[in-house]
Amino acid sequence: MKNPFSQKILFLKVKNQDPEAYGQFYDLYVKRIYRFIYFKVNSVSDSQDITSEVFLKLWQYIREGKEIKNLNAFIYIVARNLVIDFYRQRHQDSLSINDDKAPDIADSRSDMLKEQMVDSDLQSTIKGLDRLKDEYKEAIILKYFDELSISEIAEILNKSKGAVRVLLHRALKALKDNINE
């Protein structure tokens, strides 16, 4: 939905608890939210579970009449919080992903890319992205995958716009370093 006017109308309908509109909203956002979560949890099944929970949780917020100024940013905040809850829960269950496991995931993802006949540039980029710390990864996904504005990213990450710009600059630099290693 590229038309901003249609998108505004859709957001209004969602805020007015219109379920059909919420269905359309889901269609619009599900891939983005899934990807956002996927890069944070590195698991397809966990990403699917958390993504489902995000849309359900957001609907509950809407039903409760919670004030949502920017729905576009708010859904990422919900997703982010649920990922935090997910890790917290895993930590409690002593099942948190440890650092040793991360390269394996990157390797498996790399294998997937090979299977999908992805060129070496993309493979090294995705490997570099996997090795980034979570904060950098998050900023890059929001900016370059989901094309959110600096203001929206600042709202999601609870940072100032200046801090987000700095974060993005550092994230890109770190990614380049990872790729060149």
Added chain:
Amino acid sequence: MNKDLIKNLKRISEFEAGGQPPEGWIDSNRDILMSQIRPAIDHQETEYQFAERNYYWQYANNIFRQRIMKPAMAVFVLFGLMLGYSATMTVANSSLQGDILYPVKTAQERVQLVLTFSQEREAQLHIDFAQRRLDELNRISQQSGDSQEKADKITKTVANLSKEVNSAKDKLNKISIASVDTVLTIAKEIDRNTLDLEQKITEVRDSLSDEIKNQVGDTLAQAIDTAKDTGSSALSVMVDKYTKGETGISDEEIISRLNERIKSAEEDLAKASLEVNKAVGAATSTLNLMAESTRASSTMSLNLVSTSTIESVSLMPQQAKDTLEQAKSLLEQGDLVSALAKVVESKEIVLGATSGAQSIVNDLQNVDIISNVKGTSTDINIQSTSTGSTSESTSSTVGQ
């Protein structure tokens, strides 16, 4: 490098490994989601349908509020503030000493000075502010009534005027080490303005009623003195630069400015001569009356100036005139420094003459002779109300 990297990042998302959800999951998850949220839907169907009709109105309303009303309000508030500030400053700028907004006016002037980093500009500002005080003085002097309040306002305004003139002079001294052009520019400005201030303050003083003049005469005289002194300093700087052969001031200009000072000194001299003549005349007639009364063995209470004082004051106008003649002669000979010194000297003499005349008039006011001569009375009352004019009211019933 960055462009390629960003391009790659965007391409990654097209693949499952880049975060693309597995096929089929999106739809199945959608069905689950809709089934979870549907139970809450049915009983609100009517409300949603009603709301549907209103979405466009709500959107338009939101757009109106966010895109039109908010900026419009912001512009309105900003405009209001600017208008308010502008209106306040307009009113404040026309305010006078004692008005509610007068402190706003002076505060704004202080701010202007604080925000000025050039000595040259500061000097110029002090001159401008002195001119503002002069304008205020004019307006206060034209106000009706001769109240104490009016006299107080004049005193404060004139004191502030003198302060600004002195500050301009200080700045001139500070920038004397600056470039010749800068110094000359400011010196010329001060010279021209102080001459104007002298004349205007004198006009204001002459326009005042005797009652007010008595109260503020000294303050005004001091302000005139300050303006003269500052003007002389400025002219002195100009003469100094000129005699050192600096460019930036022509022969005609320096001669013209010295001539203006001489002309101004001559005008002062003419006024001072008039005052001296009146004072000396009044003193002489009083002394004659006293002498007559003394011969009639009257009892007197006297506090009169000595004849020597009267004599020395009476000679001062001529001395000043001679000094000015010398200044003119020196100017013609091209000795500018000496000519300026003579102008200053003559001004000092004129000031001495004026204050001497005032002193005589004040002393004459104290004369109160009550005598009894052979059952009759002799009353001598010489009343003088100001330096500028002396009115005598002498009633004598000697020998009745």
